Amino acid sequence: MEKILEVKNLQVSFHTYAGEVKAVRGVDFHLKKGETLAIVGESGCGKTVTSKAIMRLLPEPRPAEMKEGSEILFNGKDILKMNEKELREIRGSEISMIFQDPMTSLNPTMTVGKQIAESLRIHRGMNKNEAMAEAIKMLELVNIPNADKRVNQYPHEFSGGMRQRAMIAIALACNPKILIADEPTTALDVTIQAQIMDLIRDLQEKLGTAVILITHDLGVVADTADRVQVMYAGQVVERGAVKEIFNNPQHPYTWALLQSVPRLETKNKDVLYSLNGTPPDLVKPPVGCPFAARCEYCMGICLEEMPEITIVDGEHSVACWLKHQMAPKVEVPEVLRKGE
Numbered sequence: 001m002e003k004i005l006e007v008k009n010l011q012v013s014f015h016t017y018a019g020e021v022k023a024v025r026g027v028d029f030h031l032k033k034g035e036t037l038a039i040v041g042e043s044g045c046g047k048t049v050t051s052k053a054i055m056r057l058l059p060e061p062r063p064a065e066m067k068e069g070s071e072i073l074f075n076g077k078d079i080l081k082m083n084e085k086e087l088r089e090i091r092g093s094e095i096s097m098i099f100q101d102p103m104t105s106l107n108p109t110m111t112v113g114k115q116i117a118e119s120l121r122i123h124r125g126m127n128k129n130e131a132m133a134e135a136i137k138m139l140e141l142v143n144i145p146n147a148d149k150r151v152n153q154y155p156h157e158f159s160g161g162m163r164q165r166a167m168i169a170i171a172l173a174c175n176p177k178i179l180i181a182d183e184p185t186t187a188l189d190v191t192i193q194a195q196i197m198d199l200i201r202d203l204q205e206k207l208g209t210a211v212i213l214i215t216h217d218l219g220v221v222a223d224t225a226d227r228v229q230v231m232y233a234g235q236v237v238e239r240g241a242v243k244e245i246f247n248n249p250q251h252p253y254t255w256a257l258l259q260s261v262p263r264l265e266t267k268n269k270d271v272l273y274s275l276n277g278t279p280p281d282l283v284k285p286p287v288g289c290p291f292a293a294r295c296e297y298c299m300g301i302c303l304e305e306m307p308e309i310t311i312v313d314g315e316h317s318v319a320c321w322l323k324h325q326m327a328p329k330v331e332v333p334e335v336l337r338k339g340e
């Protein structure tokens, strides 16, 4: 499948009073046409910074700084070298983003219909009437009932789930090639979460949009994504096809994430696994493996050298010294093997 986005050696720092926070440290990945790539990790692992860097939504050049050597190629053109005019042309029409809390991105003083229509008028050159008719169609597409009436309502007249649907309608109005969904369901209750994820999947099939799904929850990923990339302390520690990551995880941090997701065999009385400790201070990142302080398999070398990337199988790769030929053999935790 054709690659539409390639992120190469992305390094993003934030200049703060405490020092330079190296939030993203040499991240590489690609996105293929029409696929869903999930980026998973705890808060502060760099997943949201990565997605905002793609949209160039970070406060540059200060406090945020894109380091020399970083590249974000969209259809072969480096987004990091684009000027404001070029960025305006791709934002919304080629790459769109939806956020966790639609209230912070929807304009409370404008009707939902006008907000969808605005993007259509700017990017697709429609006149007012055409854009409003299309806005109604978009609201219908995202399953908003009575779309012809709802189009004239304000965001506060919508429920939380409907606001998220409206955000999706705005984001997809111009049929972008890439949709970045940053924790799109975190603020919603479980049933609505499932509906929103189904909706994103349906629309993706209909419109052929590629999706980058940012989430801290591997449970959301299982049914939605084609590939997963696990991030920790500003780096990618494991990546691969969803099936591979769920059935054959290799990194102790991925094990910890998977063990904290309820499984079919989890009983009510079972206490879910929780990972102790906190991620490292990214003002002074460790020289070795960033997960060492929390890893029960930590060896001497882990503290001294950054782990090499090992190819497990095809697209499945992992950055962990346990994969080194000299390392002791460590099996995937039993609780994760039960689900095979």
Ligand code: SF4
Pocket: 251, 252, 253, 289, 290, 291, 292, 293, 295, 296, 297, 298, 299, 302, 307, 319, 320, 321, 322
């Ligand atoms: Fe643990 Fe070492 Fe692997 Fe890091 S490299 S995850 S510390 S075993």
